Amino acid sequence: MQKHFTDSPSPPPEAPGEPSLGPDEKRDIVKRFSKHLNRGQIRYLRAGHLDILESRRKALGFTEPESGRFMFDCFTSAGCFNVGRSNPIVRRALEEALSTCDMGSCHLLSEAKIRFAKTLVEKAPGDLTHLFFAAGGGEAIDCALKLALGATGRPEVISTIKAYHGHTGLALSVNGKEHYRKYFEPLMPNVHVAPFNDLDAIKRAASTKTAAIIIEPVQGEAGIHVAEAGYVQGLRTLCDGLGIFLIFDEVQTGFGRTGKLFAAEHYGVSPDILATAKSIGGGLFPNGAVLYKMSRDVERFLDDWPAFHLSYSGGSDIGCHVSLAVLEEIDRLSLCDNALERGAQFRQALVEIQAENPGIIREIRGIGLMVGIEYIHEFMGPMMSNALAEGGVFAAYSGNAPQVMRFMLPLTVSREEIDLVVDVIRQAIRTMKTLLPIALPAAKIPGVLTLLNNEKIQTVTFNWLRNLESVGQFITQGRRR
Template identity: 75%
Template sequence: MQKPLTSPAPQSPDTPERDPLKPEEKRAVVKRFSTHLNKGQIRYLRAGHLDILERHRTDLGFTDPETGRVMVDCFTSAGCFNVGRSNPAVQRAIEEALTTCDMGSGHLLSEAKIRLARHLTARAPAGLTHLFFAAGGGEAVDCALKLALGASGKTGIIATQKAYHGHTGLALSVNGKDHYRRHFEPLMPGVRFAPFNDLGAVRDMAGPDTAAVIIEPVQGEAGIHVATQAYIRGLRELCDELGIFLIFDEVQTGFGRTGALFAAEHYGVVPDILATAKSMGGGLFPNGAVLYAMNDNVARFLETWPAFHLSYSGGSDIGCRVSLAVLDEIDRLDLCSNARDRGEEFLRALEEIRGENPGIIREVRGIGLMVGIEYIHEFMGPMMSNALAEGGIFAAYSGNAPQVMRFMLPLTVSREEIEQVVEVIRKAIRTMKALLPVALPAAKIPGVLPLLNSEKIQTVTFNWLRTLETAAHLMTRKRRS
């Protein structure tokens, strides 16, 4: 019998969440969430069997208290849990910090800030010698863009199509899909979008008013697209030639995710500014950083406006101690190497699955443990999310490319656990294939494919199916009782 991928964490007798969640309790939780937080999110999650309360969070995932099923977290909140869920060493770091300090003031001197700054700049690509702290990814991108705009005195930004950089002000402005921006425009002016991996398009857009080019070395929300060597090196040469800041958004790719501490290392290229966050906080206390190279323009700007970016919680004493523990765990467990090795094994196995299912899977791609499976139609992403959840895997399709299922396992995953995840994926594909004899012919009917690809229609359909499933389960229970 196949063992669970993770085991529930032990609980003390007085733990309030120790009992299974009864159906009526689950309904009450859902109602309260809908009333006080977000009703639309419940419908969206329920459609994919993801309306789950996370309990017993440990290592690779968590337990669904309603079913008792151990869920493997293959999303990790887009890379927040690189060192695992509830990592004991990181937990000890925050517990020790709480006995001696609080968050601290962002305006004052701090030994914890200094230690982390020295450690990060020593580990970063050569030349990134200074940093600012940020509360999270969006704020880190905001800070990076502000630094480039202020130091250059220019107003233009080049970003990439389908890019995702966060939901805050300037970061939102450089998101490369209209649906993120349209309800909040006008946003920052002067932003232009080039196709990813298209150096010629960037060259055509760049000019004397261009302050910065911002890219993700691996586009996450766009569907796990890895930048080519020629593209990254060409961007570096172009930015040097025209005096443009090159910004890497490594919020998702940083802290070992791609098999190196930062994805920039794979290219032998150093950006002028690098924004990182997510797993920097170990999934326990948020923290982010903007590393940058010092030059004359930056020095002049910071001399005249040293407080151009302030953060309420970025670089807090607690956050910095947590981030130091995260870096120690990455080193102690050699997680960069593990991400490379397990990622290669995962990609090979998924390529085998692709070869077995050419009419379903278009492409498998990724680097390290940042992997995507692209299906031939958008509606297949939500279908797979549903099938994987039933098999005990929490995975998410890409927000900017619903046909792509993203897999971003904790970097602590073992070879045996990768093999078990692969088997669940195989089973989920078999489940999806049982529905395709109806869906695929329907997709060929004019006007039907856009309906199948509609997130709204998918949500309604899968919620209806969940209602039928729930009714069937209740009838089964009544017969047994």
């Protein structure tokens, strides 16, 4: 296996055009972001010390220009940077594409589309021999569901509790948490949800009216829950028996994240439709794809309506040049193997930390470099996010399970760099422990734990603490003067 990757875990050299920021400049940027984009997002990020800017993006992370501190990117925008930040080979492919073509027309033929599509389906599991393009993950899920509904002529879809499939129309409809759907209902009707990894519950919901069952092989937003082999294999048998389309959402798990190019390969099961995006674009140019089997029902549907799904930016000529380079880079660096090896190293180190902190960490779980730490209480997720950021690690807690911290490092990470991240996690837990003598006794008071776990209250509380922190820094700087 060809090893490495980044030359060292130290910050990359200063890049031209990316100067450091003073406190006043940072406040101005935050103010303008609040005014022109999203004030609520600033409050949310600031609460966890995540109101940071990215500069000198390279390999495993970026430099925060206000402090000059290098930040390990352990979130990678939910798996967009599998081949590393600003990968030079992929960047070169983008530059070459820009010098020879533009995005192209989605209605016309293209050598770039054909080359990438041929390469991807050759690497895909089972008989996923065809594909449609999409602009991103949500659109890919929309396309997958439309294909299943159109080809079967059936009205119902089954998803799973706490599933996350995106924020677009049909994708939003199959999200398994009310939080994402409630402001936009009514959405697509006839969507049923069942517990994840519960085959019997799926069987009770399935019928000859069911067009599709959609699952994530690893639930990301729900807190890194890995599908069991018997569950996935049972779904395949169930779908075959009832003529249901089995859809895998591999937007986060695809392109090597779990130690295989696609997570489906761990189970020896091929879905009827597989949606992927995020790291397909190498973190440099967005793209997405929906791979599918060509059955008689699909062929008949596509003959009747070949343009059932069009994407004006997905599958662009530029995007396909970049995505082909991503596939080549995954092979060249043996990143699937590295994800397995470094993921095993990381999880073992976290299990040792768990043994040292049984009153804080409930469980370590994951596959490849898709790893979750579940804490005892929900409020510990935001606390750890804050402590990790102060230590130079950018990580995020799960949207559907705030007590779970997600770690999705670039697949180019080395053994030594995993050790550095583990050291920061240990220090972050020590930092959090200084607050727990107040928080844990308070959590035993009736009603207080509910308040501590409330995201809005967490945001207000941590912003208040940040304000105190800023006042303290201002006073300290004044004394130094």
